[in-house]
């Protein structure tokens with residue numbers, strides 16, 4: 001498999017990353033460097049939901065292209081167990 005080429009971040013991107021909640025800086029950096037599609041999806045969903053994990057789990061936008069891939073989803077088996 002071809003390895004992704006790391007993108008050198010600009011000063012503006014680094015400044016942006018430093019404004020984010022500390023625990024989400026690494027994933028955003030990976031996303032912006034282009035080294036992880038998974039990180040890119042996670043960073044986008046976090047940005048979309050103002051860095052609130054619960055909001056991503058509760059996302060109600062099935063028309064969003066990232067909807068099936070969003071992180072922090074509650075698995076169906078967990079929901080089923082909780083209901084039973």
Ligand code: SF4
Nearest residue numbers: 045048059061064067
């Ligand atoms: S899947 Fe939901 S949380 Fe993620 S980017 Fe789309 S609308 Fe936002």
